[in-house]
Amino acid sequence: MTTREMRLAWRRSLLVLALMGAGCGSEDPAAAPESKPHAAAPTGAAAIDDERLVGADRDTENWLSHGRTYAEQRFSPLADVHAGNVDSLVQTWGFSTGLTRAHEATPIVVDGTMYLTGSWSVVYALDAVTGKQLWKWDPKVPREAAKKACCDVANRGVAVYRGRVYVGTFDGRLAALDAETGAVEWITLTVDPTQSYSITGAPRIVKGQVIIGNGGAEFGVRGYVSAYAAETGALLWRTYTVPGDPAKPFESKALESAAATWKGGEWWKIGGGGTVWDSMAFDPELDLLYVGTGNGSPWTRHIRSPGGGDNLYLSSILALDPDSGELVWHYQTTPGDNWDFTATQHMILADLRIDGRQRKVLMQAPKNGFFFVIDRATGEFISAENYVTVTWASHVDPETGRPVEVPGQDYKDGLALVRPTAFGGHNWHPMSYNPQTGLVYIPAQEIQGAYRLDDAFEFRPGEFNTGTDMNVFSTLVREIASGHLLAWDPVAQKEVWRHPYSSPWNGGTLTTAGNLVFQGTADGRFVAFRADDGKKLWEVGTGTGVIAAPVTFAVDGVQYVTIVAGWGGAFALAGGDAAAEADVETDGRVLTFALAPPFPSAKDVESLVTDPSALNESAKLYHRFCARCHGASGVGGGVLPDLRKSQPEIQAAFKDIVLKGIFTGKGMPSFAQWLDEEDVEQIQAYLRNQARSAM
Ligand code: CA
Numbered sequence: 001m002t003t004r005e006m007r008l009a010w011r012r013s014l015l016v017l018a019l020m021g022a023g024c025g026s027e028d029p030a031a032a033p034e035s036k037p038h039a040a041a042p043t044g045a046a047a048i049d050d051e052r053l054v055g056a057d058r059d060t061e062n063w064l065s066h067g068r069t070y071a072e073q074r075f076s077p078l079a080d081v082h083a084g085n086v087d088s089l090v091q092t093w094g095f096s097t098g099l100t101r102a103h104e105a106t107p108i109v110v111d112g113t114m115y116l117t118g119s120w121s122v123v124y125a126l127d128a129v130t131g132k133q134l135w136k137w138d139p140k141v142p143r144e145a146a147k148k149a150c151c152d153v154a155n156r157g158v159a160v161y162r163g164r165v166y167v168g169t170f171d172g173r174l175a176a177l178d179a180e181t182g183a184v185e186w187i188t189l190t191v192d193p194t195q196s197y198s199i200t201g202a203p204r205i206v207k208g209q210v211i212i213g214n215g216g217a218e219f220g221v222r223g224y225v226s227a228y229a230a231e232t233g234a235l236l237w238r239t240y241t242v243p244g245d246p247a248k249p250f251e252s253k254a255l256e257s258a259a260a261t262w263k264g265g266e267w268w269k270i271g272g273g274g275t276v277w278d279s280m281a282f283d284p285e286l287d288l289l290y291v292g293t294g295n296g297s298p299w300t301r302h303i304r305s306p307g308g309g310d311n312l313y314l315s316s317i318l319a320l321d322p323d324s325g326e327l328v329w330h331y332q333t334t335p336g337d338n339w340d341f342t343a344t345q346h347m348i349l350a351d352l353r354i355d356g357r358q359r360k361v362l363m364q365a366p367k368n369g370f371f372f373v374i375d376r377a378t379g380e381f382i383s384a385e386n387y388v389t390v391t392w393a394s395h396v397d398p399e400t401g402r403p404v405e406v407p408g409q410d411y412k413d414g415l416a417l418v419r420p421t422a423f424g425g426h427n428w429h430p431m432s433y434n435p436q437t438g439l440v441y442i443p444a445q446e447i448q449g450a451y452r453l454d455d456a457f458e459f460r461p462g463e464f465n466t467g468t469d470m471n472v473f474s475t476l477v478r479e480i481a482s483g484h485l486l487a488w489d490p491v492a493q494k495e496v497w498r499h500p501y502s503s504p505w506n507g508g509t510l511t512t513a514g515n516l517v518f519q520g521t522a523d524g525r526f527v528a529f530r531a532d533d534g535k536k537l538w539e540v541g542t543g544t545g546v547i548a549a550p551v552t553f554a555v556d557g558v559q560y561v562t563i564v565a566g567w568g569g570a571f572a573l574a575g576g577d578a579a580a581e582a583d584v585e586t587d588g589r590v591l592t593f594a595l596a597p598p599f600p601s602a603k604d605v606e607s608l609v610t611d612p613s614a615l616n617e618s619a620k621l622y623h624r625f626c627a628r629c630h631g632a633s634g635v636g637g638g639v640l641p642d643l644r645k646s647q648p649e650i651q652a653a654f655k656d657i658v659l660k661g662i663f664t665g666k667g668m669p670s671f672a673q674w675l676d677e678e679d680v681e682q683i684q685a686y687l688r689n690q691a692r693s694a695m
Contacts, residue, residue, distance in 0.1 A: 042163070043111060044110055044111045044112075044113060044179070045110050045111075045113065045115075045160050045161075045162075045163050045164070045165065045179030045180075046162065046163035046179070047111075048064060048110060048160050048161050048162060048163075049161070049162060050207060050208065052064065053065060053070065053161070053205060054070065054284045056068060056069040056070070057069045057071075057077070060076070060077045060078055060554070061078075061111075061553055061554040061555065062109055062110055062111065062553055063076075063106075063107065063108060063109040063551045063552070063553050064108065064109075064110065064160070065108065065159065065160075065204065065205070066106055066108075066156070066157060066159070066202045066204060066280075067106075067281070067346070067348075067430065068551070070206075070281060070282040070283065070284060070349070071281065071283075071348065071349035071350065072279075072280075072281045072346065072347060072348050072349065072430075073348050073349070073350065073432060073433045073434075073435070074348075074430055074431075074432035074433070074508075074509065074510055074511065074549060075432060075433060075434050075435060075511050075512065075513075076510070076511075076512045076513065076551075076552045076553075077512075077513045078512055078513065078514070078552055078553075078554055078559050079512060079513040079514040080514070080554070080558075080559040080595070081512070081514050081516065081552070081559050081561065081594075081595060082512075082514030082515060082516065083514060083515040083516055083530045083531075083537060085595060086514070086516055086528045086537050086538045087537055087538045088595050088596045089528070089538055089540070089561065089593040089594065089595060089596075090593060090594070090595075090596040091540070091591060091592065091593050092129075092131075092560065092592050092593060092594045093129075093130055093131030093591075093592050094131065094589055094590065094591050094592070095124075095126055095131040095133070095589060095590040096587060096588070096589050097118035097119075097122065097124065097566070097587075097588035097589065097590070098118075098587070098588075099118040099119045099120060099122060099566070099587070099588050100119065100566075100568075100586045100587055100588065101119040101120075101152055101153055101154070101566070101568040101586065101588075102119055102151075102152040102153070102154035102547060102566060102567070102568025102569040102572070103118055103119060103154070103547070103548055103564045103565060103566025103568070103588040103589075104154040104155065104156045104157075104200070104428070104547055104548050104564075104566075104568075104569065105117045105118070105155060105156055105157040105158075105202075105548055105564050106156060106157045106202065106430070106508070106548065106549050106551060106564075107157065107551050107562055107564065107590070108157065108158055108159070108160045108165075109128050109551060109553040109562075110160055110179075111555075112127065112128050112129060112555045112556075113125060113126070113127065113128060113134065113179075114126045114127075114128040114562065114590075115157075115158050115160055115165050115179070116157060116158070116564060116590065117155040117156070117157055117158060117167060118155070118566070118588050119152070119153050119154060119155065119566065119568065119588065120138075120139075120141050120153050120155075120170060121139050121141055121153075121155045121167060121168070121169040121170045121199075122136065122137070122138045122139070122155075123136065123137040123138075123139075123158060123165060123167050123177065123182065124136050124590075125165070125179070125182060126590065128553065128555055128560065128562075128592070129555050129556075129558075129560075131590065131592060134182075135181055135182035136182065137167075137175075137177055137182040137184070139167070139169040139171075139173065139175060141153070141169055141170045141171050142171060145170055145171045145198065147462070148170075148196045148197070148198045148216060148219060148462075149170070149198060150215065150216070150217075150218040150219070150464070150570065151200070151215075151569055151570035151573070152568045152569045152570065152572070152573055153170050154200045154568065154569060155167070155168070155169075155170065155199075155200055155202075156200060156201055156202045156278065156428070156548075157202040158202060158203070159202060159203040159204060159205045159210065160179060160205075161205040161210075161230055162230065162231075163178065163179050163180070164176045164177060164178065164179055164185060164230070165177045165178075165179050165182075166203045166205070166210050166230070167203070168190070168199035168200075168201065168202075168203055168212045168214075169199060170198050170199060170200065171193070171198070171199075172189060172190050172191030172193060172197050172198065172199055172214060173187055173188065173189055173190065173199075174187070174188050174189075174190050174199075174203065174210060174212050174228060174233070175187045176210075176230070176233060186232065186233035187233070188228065188233045188235075190212055190214065190226055190228075191214055195216070195219075195220075195221050195271075195461075196216045196219030196220065196221055196461070196462050197214045197215070197216045197221055198214060198215050198216055199212065199213075199214050199215070199277075200215055200277060200278070201213055201214075201215075201276075201277050201278040201279075201280075204280045204282065205230060206227075206282050206289055206322045207322055207323070208229065208230050208231070209227040209228060209229060209230060209236055209322070210227070210228045210229075210230050211225065211226070211227050211280060211289065211291075211322075212225070212226055212228070213225040213226070213275065213276025213277055213278075213280075213291065214275055214276070214277060215275045215277035215294070216271075216275055217271065217273035217274065217275045217294050217295050217296070217297040218297070218298075218299075218340075218464050218465065218466060219271075219297075219461070219462055219463065219464065219465060220270045220271040220297050220298075220459060220461055220462075220465050221271040221273070221275065221297060222240060222241075222242055222244060222268070222271045222272050222273075222274070222297075223240065223241040223242060223272070223273055223274035223275035223276055223293055223294060224238055224239060224240045224241060224275075224276065225238070225239050225241070225276040225291050225320075225325070226238045226239075227322075227325060237324055237325035238325065239252075239318075239320060239325035239326070239327070240255060241274035241275070241276060241293045241313045241314075241316075241318065242255075242258065242262075242267070242272035242273060242274040242311070242312075242313060242314065243255045243256070243258050243259035243262060243268070243272070244268050244272075245268040246259050246268070252326065252327070254313075254326070254327035254330075257312075258312035258313055260309075261309040261310040261311055261312045262304070262305045262309055262311050262312075263305050263306070263307025263308055263309045264305060264306040264307025264308075265303065265304045265305045265306050265307070267296075267297075267304040267305060267311075269459060270297050270298055270303075270304060270459045270465060271297040272296065272297055272304065272314075273294060273295055273296040273297030273298075273304075273314060274293040274294055274295075274296070274297075274313055274314045274315075274316075275293065275294040275344075276291045276292065276293055276294070276344070277294055277342075277344050278292065278344045278345070278346075278428045279291070279292040279344050279345060279346050279347050279364075279428075280292070280347070281347045281348070281349050281362070282322065283349055283360070283376060286360070286376065286377055287321070287322065287323075288319045288320070288321070288322070288328060288376065288377075289319070289320045289321075289322040290317060290318065290319055290320075290347055290349075290362060290376070291317075291318050291320060292316075292317055292318075292342070292343045292344040292345060292347060292364070292366075293313055293314060293315060293316045293317075293318060293342070293343055293344065294314070294315070294342040294343070294344045295314060295315060295337050295339075295340040295341060295342050295422075296311055296314045296315075296337050296338075297465065298457070298459075298465045298466050298467030298468075299337075299338065299339065299340045299422070299466040299467055299468055300338055300411075300451075300453060300454075300457075300466070300467035300468055301336050301337070301338045301410075302338075302410075302412055302453060302467070303457055303467040304467070305336070308336065309336060310332060310335040310336050311335075311336050311337065312330065312332060313327075313330050313332065314332070314334075314336075314337045315332060315333050315334040315335075315337040315341055315342055315343045315366070315368070316330050316331060316332040316333065316343055317330065317331045317332075317333065317343055317347065317362065317364060317372075317374065317379075318330050319376070319379060328379075329378060329379030330379060331372075331374050331379045331381065331401070333364065333366045333368055333370070333372055333403075334366070334368045334403065335402055335403070338410050338411075338451075339367075339368070339392060339418060339421070339422060339449065339451065340367070340422035340466070341366060341367045341368035341420075341422075341424075342366060342367050342424070343364065343366045343367075344366075344428065345364055345365055345366045345367060345424070345426055345427065345428065345431075346364070346365075346428070346429075346430040346431050346508075347362055347363065347364045348362070348363045348364075348431065348432075348433045348440065349361070349362055349363075349376055350363065350433055350435065350490075352373070352438075352490060352491055353491070354373070354382060354383075354491055359375060359382065360375065360376050360377055361373050361374060361375060361376055361382060361490075362374045362375075362376035363433065363440060363490050365387055365425065365426045365431060365440070365442050365444075365488075366424070366426070367420060367422070367423075367424030367425060367426065367427065368390070368392070368393075368403070368420065368424075368425070369386050369387065369388045369389070369390035369392075369419070369420045369425035370384040370385065370386050370387070370390065370393075370396055370403065371384060371385055371386075371387040371440075371442075371488060371490065371493065372384045372396075373490055373491075373493070380401075381396075381398075381400075381401025383398070383493050384396035384401075384403075384493070385493035385494065386425075387425060387426070387442060387444060387486060387488055387495070388419070388420055388425035388426075388444050388445070388446055388486075389419045389420070389425075389446055390419060390420065390425070391406060391409060391417070391418055391419045392405060392406060392409040392410075392418050392419070393405050393406060393409075394406055411451040411452055411453055411468070412453065414452065415450060415451070415452040415472065416450075416451050416452070417448055417449070417450055417476070418448070418449045418450075418451055419446065419447070419448050419449070419480070420445075420446070420447060420449070421447045421448060421449025422449055422473075423445065423447045423449075423504065423505075423570060423571050423575075424445070424447075425444060425445065425446075426442050426443060426444050426445065427443075427445075427505075427569075427570070427571075429443040429505075429506065429507055429508040429509075429547060429548075429549065430443075430508035430509065430549040431443065431508070431509055432508075432509040432510055432511040432517070432549075433490075433511070434511040434512075434517075434531050436513060436515070436531075437487075437511075437515070437531045437532045438489065438490075438491065439487045439488060439489060439490075439496055439531065439532075440487070440488045440489075440490050441485060441486070441487055441488075441509040441511055441517045441519075441531075442485070442486040442487075442488055442509075443483070443485065443486075443506050443507060443508060443509060443519065444483065444484055444485070444486040444498075445481075445482065445483040445484070445504035445505065445506075446480060446481070446482050446483075446484075446504070447480060447481045447482075447504055447571075447578075448476070448479050448480035448481070449473065449476075450472045450473055450475070450476030450479075451468050451469075451472075451473065452468060452469040452472045452473075453467070453468065453469070454466070454467050454468055454469050454470075474574065474576070481503065481504050481575065481578035481579075482500070482501070482503065482504060483500075483501045483502075483503055483504035483505060483506045483522065484498045484499060484500045484501055485498060485499045485501070485506070485509070485517070485519055485529065485534075486498050487517075487531075487534055496534075497533060497534035498534070499527075499529060499534055499536065501521055501522065501523070502521075502522070502523050503522045503523065503578065503579065504522065504571055504575070504578070504579075505522045505545075505547060505569065505571040505572060505575070505579065506519060506520070506521045506522050506546070506547070507519050507520030507521065507522075507546040507547050507548055507549060507550070507563070508520075508547075508548060508549025508550075509549060509550075510549060510550040510551060510552060510561075511531055512531075512552060515530055515531045515532055516528050516529070516530065516531055516537075517529045517530075517531045518550045518552075518561060518563070519546075519550070520542060520545075520546020520547070520548065520550065520563050520565060521545070521546055522545045522546070522547070522567070522572075522579075523545065524541055524542050524543060524544055524545050524546070524565075524567075525539050525540065525541055525542060525546075526539065526540050526541075526542050526546065526550070526563050526565075526591065526593075527539040540593070542563065542565040542589070542591060543565065543589065544565050544566055544567050544586055544587060544588070544589065545565070545566075545567030545568075545572065545586075546563060546564075546565045546566075546567075547566070547567065547568065547569050547572070548563065548564040548565070548566070550562060550563040558594055559594065559595070560592050560593065560594050561592070561593045561594075562590060562591065562592045562593075563590075563591050564588070564589075564590050564591075565588065565589050565590075565591060566586070566587070566588030566589065567586050568586065616686075617682060618682040618683060618685050618686035618689075619686055621675075621679055621682055621683050621686070622634065622683050622686045622687070625671060625674060625675065625683075626643070626683060630642070630643050633690060634686065634687050634690035634691070635690075635694075643687045644687055644690050644691035644694060645691070646687075651684070654680065654684055655677060655680050658670070658671050658672075658675060658680050658683075659671065659672045659675065659676075659677070659680060660672070
């Protein structure tokens with residue numbers, strides 16, 4: 001056994017204990033402190049610890065981490081809202097962020113409090129039931145930082161852990177905020193501010209560490225991912241994804257072997273790329289942290305590595321030891337990436353039965369157009385098929401797990417029209433997996449790219465350094481551009497259903513045990529589909545284009561669905577008239593929906609009468625004879641006397657008034673024709689009772 005294997009076995013036994021303890025009051029001594037009487041048990045964000053994060057799937061009312069659980073399936077077991085009643089969803093509240101541009105956040109919801117971000121990395125804490133703002137933290141990102149944005153000044157959300165809210169800011173800071181107040185607890189700079197790094201991704205919490213990457217490959221940076229101590233903000237490890245200057249010592253064996261796959265160029269002067277700008281997942285049992293890496297810097301391999309080679313670890317899925325950041329295995333989705341085909345797209349962990357074998361898999365639909373199923377324990381390739389039109393490769397070789405390139409598509413000898421494009425067959429907009437339907441729901445798009453080598457390329461730090469002719473790329477992008485929701489069977493590797501949209505760049509997806517898929521659209525709608533067959537069941541206008549993914553949660557037994565709406569991002573900014581089809585306003589908003597209360601049945605009406613005295617005989621007499629003038633429940637409307645407030649002499653004369661008609665002159669005639677003395681006593685008793693309960 002290696003040290004890592006021993007540690008792994010130990011961790012696994014701890015995990016099993018933790019799971020048993022969380023289950024049903026076991027005798028496990030580790031669970032004992034939890035059950036101590038009168039111990040001030042933390043609640044809300046303060047109670048989110050490693051055990052809660054590992055067991056997040058059982059925490060059905062909450063949405064505890066970015067993809068709801070470490071497996072990032074974005075599946076909720078909540079089913080009160082289901083395919084049979086989703087058409088009665090109504091908006092319960094709306095919140096305006098007061099900010100324009102891309103809103104890409106997945107909210108985190110903990111015990112009735114919602115934490116999210118708007119553009120410019122602004123953090124909000126809202127009451128999840130009412131939408132009332134509890135606090136807001138504006139990191140005051142300098143607006144000149146926008147020149148470091150390849151793809152808008154977006155932020156995809158926060159992480160919540162042990163009473164704190166963590167956010168990466170666009171200008172490269174990592175901040176820990178008090179979850180109760182929003183006060184800054186610590187803040188640290190994660191990047192060299194003289195370079196064009198930016199943070200748009202949501203941090204993840206793994207074993208007491210905050211894991212954060214960054215972006216900027218288009219501008220010439222070297223990718224890396226870092227782990228900071230959640231408690232103090234101290235840097236614990238940093239793993240670079242591409243080799244640096246080979247004249248200097250390599251940071252690791254993994255980077256030394258990677259350097260052998262870069263040939264003939266001086267990539268380190270242009271950064272190399274491979275930024276970890278969005279997707280991560282964690283398997284606590286295998287003790288592996290998965291990160292997706294981005295494209296090369298520059299895009300074209302003919303400049304950064306003219307001698308060929310795979311250029312590891314660009315466009316790769318990396319499995320890291322979460323305690324050290326060391327590489328355990330890698331799988332490269334686009335060897336020698338030449339088109340900005342990142343592997344930073346959302347990764348989902350699931351257990352699938354494939355060829356009669358139960359497999360622990362990792363699934364990804366990266367920009368390059370192939371849907372990959374990988375063994376997440378070993379990195380072994382299982383299968384891949386194209387989920388959108390792919391022209392750059394004919395297929396992925398099942399023996400080698402490598403895409404087989406189509407000649408001419410590498411645009412070495414002239415213009416090439418390529419599908420998909422740098423916008424991706426699927427971009428960062430999260431997909432979801434429903435273990436009940438066995439389907440993955442992908443915000444897919446068909447966009448054509450036009451690539452031509454920039455012969456006059458010269459690296460200019462801080463500029464958009466793609467090495468391709470951006471004039472040609474930008475002009476021809478609008479030729480083919482459409483989007484659709486795609487339901488994909490990851491075992492059979494084939495499409496099951498699709499729903500077409502008017503344009504690309506639609507929102508991320510959410511799927512639930514209610515046989516539902518939710519998605520916001522570029523043209524400003526929030527839509528629900530039946531998960532198994534794709535029938536559209538419900539939609540509502542959002543007032544602005546949606547790119548973020550929805551979440552669902554419950555408070556006091558009521559299920560809510562929330563979407564953050566706010567149009568923006570790479571395609572919205574750069575797509576020209578193809579994007580402008582999503583003709584919508586741009587202010588950001590948070591919209592929350594719940595089922596409309598059903599029309600009450602007769603039985604429900606009975607239970608609505610909360611005052612038990614209202615159902616007795618005296619109340620019936622009062623309401624039959626008196627209430628139409630003296631008011632419901634004895635409460636006068638101000639025209640005639642409020643009988644609860646009668647003076648003693650009136651109370652004494654009550655029977656004479658009601659039965660003998662001594663106040664007929666005032667318009668109060670005798671009721672002797674209907675009532676006897678006993679009835680009047682009952683009515684008086686009712687009024688006294690109402691007077692008492694009003695005090
Ligand atoms: Ca890119």
